[in-house]
Amino acid sequence: MANSLSGRFLILTIIFVMLAEIFIFVPSIARFREDYLLARLERAQIASLALLATDGMIDDALEAELLENAGVLNVVLRRDEARQLILASNDIQPVSYSFDLRSPTGVELVRDALRRLLRQQDETIRVIGEPVREAGLLIEVTMRTAPLRAEMLDYGLRILVLSAMISIFTAALLFIAVQRLLVVPIKRLVFAMTSYADAPEDASRILEPRASVRELREAESTLQTLQTQLTASLRQRERLAQLGEAVAKISHDLRNILTTATLMADRLDTSTDPAVQRTTPKLVASLTRAVNLTEATLAFGRAEEPPPKLERFALSDLAEDVIENERLTDADALISYGCDVPNGMILRADPEQLHRVLSNLVRNARQAIAAHGVPGEISIQGRETEDGWCIRVADTGPGLPKKARDHLFKPFHGGARKGGSGLGLAIAAEIVRGHGGRLELVETGPDGTVFSLFLPSGVASLP
Numbered sequence: 001m002a003n004s005l006s007g008r009f010l011i012l013t014i015i016f017v018m019l020a021e022i023f024i025f026v027p028s029i030a031r032f033r034e035d036y037l038l039a040r041l042e043r044a045q046i047a048s049l050a051l052l053a054t055d056g057m058i059d060d061a062l063e064a065e066l067l068e069n070a071g072v073l074n075v076v077l078r079r080d081e082a083r084q085l086i087l088a089s090n091d092i093q094p095v096s097y098s099f100d101l102r103s104p105t106g107v108e109l110v111r112d113a114l115r116r117l118l119r120q121q122d123e124t125i126r127v128i129g130e131p132v133r134e135a136g137l138l139i140e141v142t143m144r145t146a147p148l149r150a151e152m153l154d155y156g157l158r159i160l161v162l163s164a165m166i167s168i169f170t171a172a173l174l175f176i177a178v179q180r181l182l183v184v185p186i187k188r189l190v191f192a193m194t195s196y197a198d199a200p201e202d203a204s205r206i207l208e209p210r211a212s213v214r215e216l217r218e219a220e221s222t223l224q225t226l227q228t229q230l231t232a233s234l235r236q237r238e239r240l241a242q243l244g245e246a247v248a249k250i251s252h253d254l255r256n257i258l259t260t261a262t263l264m265a266d267r268l269d270t271s272t273d274p275a276v277q278r279t280t281p282k283l284v285a286s287l288t289r290a291v292n293l294t295e296a297t298l299a300f301g302r303a304e305e306p307p308p309k310l311e312r313f314a315l316s317d318l319a320e321d322v323i324e325n326e327r328l329t330d331a332d333a334l335i336s337y338g339c340d341v342p343n344g345m346i347l348r349a350d351p352e353q354l355h356r357v358l359s360n361l362v363r364n365a366r367q368a369i370a371a372h373g374v375p376g377e378i379s380i381q382g383r384e385t386e387d388g389w390c391i392r393v394a395d396t397g398p399g400l401p402k403k404a405r406d407h408l409f410k411p412f413h414g415g416a417r418k419g420g421s422g423l424g425l426a427i428a429a430e431i432v433r434g435h436g437g438r439l440e441l442v443e444t445g446p447d448g449t450v451f452s453l454f455l456p457s458g459v460a461s462l463p
């Protein structure tokens with residue numbers, strides 16, 4: 001209770017209201033005493049006026065009654081320095097204190113009132129005042145303090161009871177308000193957090209902002225955004241994990257199948273058919289490449305490309321090989337190929353990976369031209385620059401569709417071809433990046449497309 005938000009509010013409110021009441025209590029009790037004394041002075045004055053009207057001819061019994069009514073022991077009128085005892089009772093006591101009520105300061109009133117509350121013994125005091133403002137006429141009375149103190153105590157007690165009631169009432173109202181405005185929404189928030197933490201993949205557990213207090217609502221919507229993002233990324237991670245597993249399984253079995261296929265192809269070596277003799281080495285080389293790729297994927301165990309194994313080799317051989325492979329696949333002979341690479345241009349790169357890059361680029365171009373149905377041309381150009389090598393793959397095809405341009409080099413997104421996965425360009429770009437180089441789309445349009453890739457010759461400097 002004392003540790004809960006509403007409990008704290010309850011206790012604090014009671015304390016604060018009580019404190020405020022003390023600040024009210026002290027001046028009002030001083031005020032009460034002042035009023036009490038002034039009332040006595042006034043009544044004494046009225047009594048003395050009545051007496052003066054009869055020229056002092058009253059008997060003792062009447063005098064005692066007048067004094068009793070005024071609540072004083074005796075009354076003295078002072079006019080222009082002359083003191084005149086008007087009324088006097090029989091039991092005259094020595095006066096302990098004198099109070100002048102003509103122009104008291106607030107501090108004096110408070111001090112005297114508190115002193116009176118603290119002094120228990122019944123004393124006789126003298127009070128001087130000017131209840132009716134009349135130049136020169138002062139009135140002076142003596143009285144006992146016991147009745148004054150009793151009335152002050154009674155009054156103070158009433159104030160205390162009242163303030164206690166007010167503070168309890170206010171605190172109770174505040175308790176209910178805090179409970180409804182803060183405690184309930186906070187509990188809801190905490191509950192939503194714990195329930196979400198139990199199953200973050202479950203999108204139905206994401207918090208729906210409902211609090212009416214602005215700050216709480218902000219907290220709720222921030223939490224909602226956070227949960228939505230977390231759930232989405234958890235799902236994505238799950239999908240990627242599944243995909244990775246699928247790739248591993250496929251790579252594993254594909255390797256076995258390809259190994260068998262390589263063994264079969266090796267047997268073709270013995271054939272005497274010249275066409276078979278010409279294609280067999282290509283077939284074996286392709287199959288070997290496929291086996292290597294599946295093995296590398298499995299060994300690396302990730303979707304990313306393994307780091308390149310750099311070697312020196314002639315680009316013209318590799319480019320010719322890529323073109324030769326594509327030409328074999330192109331049954332309609334719709335496309336003519338060109339290879340413009342200086343003889344003896346030696347690259348330093350991973351030949352397997354570069355083969356994949358060029359194959360992907362050339363194959364895309366071939367597929368685009370074939371789908372277009374208009375005869376075309378594909379060429380590979382190689383150039384040595386100051387700090388590396390530049391290879392361009394150009395075609396006269398129909399150009400990249402918009403979807404492919406918008407999602408250039410992004411895996412799975414750019415595929416605009418039926419049966420395509422949208423991975424080819426992404427793989428090519430990643431491999432080139434792995435070499436410290438870059439792959440760029442130089443131009444594309446109805447007249448054709450040019451991709452250019454740059455491989456640095458020196459050690460790639462870190463960005």
Ligand SMILES: Nc1ncnc2c1ncn2[C@@H]1O[C@H](COP(=O)(O)OP(=O)(O)O)[C@@H](O)[C@H]1O
Pocket residue numbers: 360364365368395397398399400401404414415416417419420421422423424425426449
């Ligand atoms: N040379 C090109 N000419 C026209 N379109 C191309 C060319 N290269 C790529 N594209 C387009 O870009 C898309 C993405 O290519 P790619 O990443 O290799 O994925 P995929 O070939 O699996 O569809 C292709 O679907 C194709 O529409």
Ligand SMILES: [Mg+2]
Pocket residue numbers: 360363364420423424425
């Ligand atoms: Mg492709």
